[in-house]
Amino acid sequence: MFENAISPEALDTITKIGINVGIAIIKIAVVLGIGLLHVAYATYFERKVIGHMQVRLGPMRVGPHGLLQPIADGLKLFFKEDIIPANADKPLFYLGPVIFMAASMVNLSVIPFASNFVIANINVGLLFIFAIAGMGVYGIFISGWASNSKYAFIGGLRSSAQVLSYEIAMGLSLVGVMIMAGSLNLTDIVKAQSDSIYGMYAIPQIVAFVVFTIAAVAETNRTPFDMPEAESELVAGYFTEYTGFRFALFFLGEYIAMIIMASLATVCFLGGWTIPWYITKVLPFLKIVPGIVWFLVKVYAFIFFYYWIRATLPRYRYDQLMAIGWKILIPVALANILLTGLVKILL
């Protein structure tokens, strides 16, 4: 009776879709699980790195060399009392951290971690990342507003102004990469890099790379651009009033955003999971190392750079930060686009 209802071809298609969806779900689970674990240990890595830079040890108590510290922290935050200010705008107060966290995590879906490992291989991957990262500002702004606290409000205002202006600089810095690769698909960008004579775009696009790095630090609200949460001025900025797991969501979101930015730098400038041909020519045995290892090495090198900056530099003032964004980074990025375009036309 059912044989007539579904033709064999249709059944075949449904099975295929089912398998694809299954694979996608497995991929999502793997990326999410591993991603969150990486976030947890990125905090551990940060505390250890900064600790040793500051002549101290960092976490040492929980587990050998404090290895279980992130888990203990997570548990602690999970069981903390969830305090909501009496005059807060409750629905928005709940929504803020969720938007922020979700906007960071969605980006993981378009990052190619290895040659065939990407959840959604879409053609506008780069634009997608910009669009979603822009959404994160809503989370910050909403939570700053909904807290009904002046510190959180100022923090939210600062953050939205900062993230918006630095997003422009970051977007412009990546235009050079788009021109060179001729694509917005992140996998294609990596392939175009490994096929080019440079091996990685950080060499021809060095100016864009520097602009991107600075903008990425500002975009993720890290020192020396951690204005929105400047501890000594605004207590904790837009999440001053948050406690317990809602606080942890902001924290997670921030670290995921950091990993996303590091991944984007790796994919767009450092050759993703590939290594330049001139290195494998000299050291041929490096070919057997799987691509994901190179990817992670590059990502962690970039994250280490974040930490290094944090341990070394003081904080900019708000107006100085905006001046750098609008008066230096954006013009430089524009000039870089012009130069890249000219070279592309002439060659």
Add this chain to the structure above:
Amino acid sequence: MEQQVERIFETRELNVNMGPQHPATHGVLRLVLDIDGETIVKVTPYVGYLHRGIEKLGESLTYFQALPLTDRMDYIASMSNNIGYCVAVEKLFDIEPPERAKFIRTIVGEMSRISNHLLWLATHALDIGAMTVFLYCFREREWILELFEKICGARLTVTYPRIGGVKNDVSQEFLDSLYKFTEEFPSRILEYETLIDQNRIWLKRTIGIGVISAEEAINWGLTGPTLRGSGVAYDIRKHMPYDAYDKVDFEVPVGIEGDTYDRYRCRMLEFRQSNNIIRQCIEKLPPGPVMADAPKFTLHPKDAMFPVTHPTKEHAFYIDEKVCKGCGMCLRACPAKAIFGEKKKPHKIKQELCLSCANCYVTCKFKSLKIVPGGKGLSDEKLAELAKAPLSEEIKKATEHLVEHFNFVKKGARAPEGELYVATEVPKGELGFYFVSDGSGKPYRMRLRSPSFIHAGALPRLCVGHLVADVIANIGTIDLVLGECDR
């Protein structure tokens, strides 16, 4: 129409309450800021959240007892406060500490200046965002605190200087390790400077922030490095030397512009000057006593003053039943509870419990207690018999001293009548003590001129017109500690 538009676009300043609980207000300073966007329109500092009534407490304590209170004022540089107090009281009593004590005080005073400036640099840098400087500074501060511990057993609230000298002499071991510190420290200063001195962000955050001209700084009553940053070379150590500052060679670093960066440079140079002063003092440290020979005014250890009565625990005490009125004073004074008896009836001493501490002896108003030298372990009858015998001259003198000592501690050394203001240069500025003495053992009025309080008053002048972030830089640059400000 025009009115309507005005009503719609009415703007107000945002009123932000910064403190008393805030990560960057260095304790419990409360600033009420009116901000227009990020620009400061008005600043109102509120102090008093750490008020403990130190001035009033000083009136009910003898000059010796008030000394530990000064530790609790500027707890970051307690040694300097102690010295300031001691110098002032010595002027009042008109006594002169011995040379060695003066040099030791100069050494510890400069150590405390270094430790204070280290904490200042640490928190100032942390406020501006340079996190690593904080931990580097604390590493050296810890070193100094350990040296303090070596010298007097305490790290933070030291109470090491005394009226008329210092509590105890320094050991050679301490001097050696301190000298090692002074050899090492200049390289550590360079380490902090590598991180921030030429750092573009640091310069942007400090140059041109909180500018105050020399004239205005004097008018606002600023002192210490906060004043010297504006180019006024006013340093009490140089101009009205106390302790051994007139015997050492040092310079007074001054700034030019009077901005946050100049004040920062001044303090960085003071590190080096203090380091030099310590080295010179160690090299010149003369031998001799560490306490002034003025038994009427200085508090000597009990053991040193009464060698006969105290350490040899061989004396017995006996209550003369005929004299004793049964007032119960001795009963309460006895730490071993060896005295018993009912009210208004002669008390008795249980000899097996007696510690020979002589507390009952000095408490008794009716002189009913008798000392029996070497009478420990004898029966009451025997003691009663022995107590009738006259005491030897030596014991008599010693017992008189004991009573004198007791009264001295209880009522205090009598200061001459009059008023007196003495200022010393503590790390934060000019710390002045103003005493009004009515001739008793306690000051009639003790007034403090604390630099932090006066500096806090100048905060609005420094902040208005700048941005919110500069408030933090300005709080750091005036080097404020609320324990001293609120007293």
